[in-house]
Amino acid sequence: MPAHFTPETLKFLRGLARYNDREWFEARRDIYDRALKQPMLAFIDEINKAMDDFAPEHVRPANKTMMRIYRDTRFSSDKRPYKRQVAAWWARRGMEKTSGGGFYLHVSPKEVHISAGVYMPEREQLLAIRRWLAEHHEEYRALQAAILKPRARSAGSKIQPPMSGIDSSSLTRMPKGFPADHPADELLRAKNWGVQVSLPSEIALDPALLQEAVQRFRLAAPLVHALNGAILEASEAVRKPSRPLF
Numbered sequence: 001m002p003a004h005f006t007p008e009t010l011k012f013l014r015g016l017a018r019y020n021d022r023e024w025f026e027a028r029r030d031i032y033d034r035a036l037k038q039p040m041l042a043f044i045d046e047i048n049k050a051m052d053d054f055a056p057e058h059v060r061p062a063n064k065t066m067m068r069i070y071r072d073t074r075f076s077s078d079k080r081p082y083k084r085q086v087a088a089w090w091a092r093r094g095m096e097k098t099s100g101g102g103f104y105l106h107v108s109p110k111e112v113h114i115s116a117g118v119y120m121p122e123r124e125q126l127l128a129i130r131r132w133l134a135e136h137h138e139e140y141r142a143l144q145a146a147i148l149k150p151r152a153r154s155a156g157s158k159i160q161p162p163m164s165g166i167d168s169s170s171l172t173r174m175p176k177g178f179p180a181d182h183p184a185d186e187l188l189r190a191k192n193w194g195v196q197v198s199l200p201s202e203i204a205l206d207p208a209l210l211q212e213a214v215q216r217f218r219l220a221a222p223l224v225h226a227l228n229g230a231i232l233e234a235s236e237a238v239r240k241p242s243r244p245l246f
Helices: 007-018 022-027 029-051 123-150 185-189 201-205 208-239
Strands: 084-091 100-106 111-118 193-200
Touching: 007 022, 007 029, 007 100, 007 201, 022 029, 022 193, 029 084, 029 208, 100 208, 111 201, 111 208, 123 185, 123 193, 123 208, 193 201, 193 208, 201 208
Parallel strands: none
Antiparallel strands: 084 100, 100 111, 111 193
């Protein structure tokens, strides 16, 4: 199978990073459609076929999974109208409008970024995950360790982990309601949870990108399922009606 993306993809993204305005974009919209949008939709379809085996609840139509190229500039001092990458987010069905766990990939002139987990969860989700981690931090660490375990890419190749822990800004103090000496200190103070890897942008031009992404999503699926399970369990507890008194 040929690569989904081409040198024209990266050339367009380099130009967009330099000339990020509507006039430049509209003059090249046909290139965007041909070299970015259609290849990404086709790539998502291929990911979906594989994901149906290990995360079927995250399989959604390609046009719902691909992220918009337009930036939301309403509350930003940076008014550049376009993102500098073409990206996709595999949210869990039923959690599309929330910040639940999922799988993410983007192609930019600098990198192909692959990650999985929960990023900037809503307040209720944040609390649900922290409460789950307080009781199940050993399970979480084991799930993460299984993903980060170094593996040889091929015979004789250098041993390296397929992903690393996600960069996360952390609270300086333990969040309210948790003891300061809790053994899951760094997990409870975190604001995001998951794993990630950045690959050279040239991998986008290689048919192997599909395998690289699927392999990592498959490894990360148990961790994503656990985080979403914590959110869903807390949500069900809130919605569950109380037992009648009579």
